[in-house]
Amino acid sequence: MGVQEGNYKDKKVISIGTVRELTGLSERQIRYYETRKLVFPHRSKSGIRKYSFQDIETLIEIANHIEEGVWTREIRSEFKKKERMKLNEEVPVTLIKGQINAHFKM
Amino acid sequence: MGVQEGNYKDKKVISIGTVRELTGLSERQIRYYETRKLVFPHRSKSGIRKYSFQDIETLIEIANHIEEGVWTREIRSEFKKKERMKLNEEVPVTLIKGQINAHFKM
DNA sequence: CGTGTAAGGAATTCTGACACG
DNA sequence: CGTGTAAGGAATTCTGACACG
Numbered sequence: 001m002g003v004q005e006g007n008y009k010d011k012k013v014i015s016i017g018t019v020r021e022l023t024g025l026s027e028r029q030i031r032y033y034e035t036r037k038l039v040f041p042h043r044s045k046s047g048i049r050k051y052s053f054q055d056i057e058t059l060i061e062i063a064n065h066i067e068e069g070v071w072t073r074e075i076r077s078e079f080k081k082k083e084r085m086k087l088n089e090e091v092p093v094t095l096i097k098g099q100i101n102a103h104f105k106m
Numbered sequence: 107m108g109v110q111e112g113n114y115k116d117k118k119v120i121s122i123g124t125v126r127e128l129t130g131l132s133e134r135q136i137r138y139y140e141t142r143k144l145v146f147p148h149r150s151k152s153g154i155r156k157y158s159f160q161d162i163e164t165l166i167e168i169a170n171h172i173e174e175g176v177w178t179r180e181i182r183s184e185f186k187k188k189e190r191m192k193l194n195e196e197v198p199v200t201l202i203k204g205q206i207n208a209h210f211k212m
Numbered sequence: 213c214g215t216g217t218a219a220g221g222a223a224t225t226c227t228g229a230c231a232c233g
Numbered sequence: 234c235g236t237g238t239a240a241g242g243a244a245t246t247c248t249g250a251c252a253c254g
Contacts, residue, residue: 008114008159013124015224017245018156022119027246028215036214046223048246050124053114071213121245123224133225134236142235152244154225177234 012042012050019051023059030059036072038062038079118148118156125157129165136165142178144168144185 016027023030033039034049039058041049051059058079065075122133129136137155139145145164147155157165164185171181 011159013120013128015121015124015246017150018119018121026215028217031247032214044123044223046246047248048223053117066214073213121225132236134238137226138235150244152225153227154244172235179234 009053012052012055014051014053014056016041016049016051019056019059022056023063025059025063029063033059033062033072036076038072038076115159118158118161120157120159120162122147122155122157125162125165128162129169131165131169135169139165139168139178142182144178144182 014022016030019025019030020027030039031049034041039051039055039062041051041055044050062072062075065078066072120128122136125131125136126133136145140147140155145157145161145168147157147161150156168178168181171184172178
């Protein structure tokens with residue numbers, strides 16, 4: 001577990017119409033949150049936006065915040081805070097002595 | 107693990123152009139394998155095909171077989187065979203005594 | 213600030229068919 | 234059998250703007 005799992009969750013392959021259906025948001029809203037730097041879809045060569053499942057979860061989270069009256073500006077700084085915390089989680093966990101013994105006894 | 111994991115792999119959300127890019131197949135080929143009953147995309151209300159990541163893996167597998175000269179007919183029966191084996195795997199694994207003890211000692 | 217909408221154009225996708233072999 | 238292609242139409246997506254508040 002952790003950040004990258006080589007999974008499908010982060011592959012940007014979903015176009016905006018499908019994102020609209022999955023999130024219940026309007027395309028206007030989805031594009032607006034991009035101008036507010038809250039989501040970052042890829043672009044196909046011809047300029048079509050492509051989103052990941054992770055993006056969809058983020059959009060739903062954004063929508064929930066907006067409903068509560070939170071501004072996009074605040075949502076962005078909250079996301080940045082979370083990003084900083086994630087980086088800390090990535091620091092390798094030190095193995096406990098007992099676990100090391102369990103691993104290496106043969 | 108097993109069949110359904112509530113994951114993103116089976117969500118049919120990818121349109122054919124993206125599938126073309128991900129598989130390297132032509133749209134003609136992708137649609138043809140559908141008429142041969144090898145892949146089963148969903149359809150949006152307006153009739154647009156939507157594929158899952160699982161479909162993409164299946165398509166790649168199909169392409170490999172075709173390259174080896176295998177006919178779609180044979181590929182289909184091979185897929186059906188695999189399907190039957192999958193059903194067997196789903197039979198719940200009987201717990202080994204020691205494991206049961208480990209689980210229930212409190 | 214966040215979102216709706218009409219506008220015009222460009223890119224995507226669909227189906228049925230003709231072709232080759 | 235498996236795949237390419239041209240054809241015409243329908244659905245999708247894009248951008249920049251006006252609007253409201």
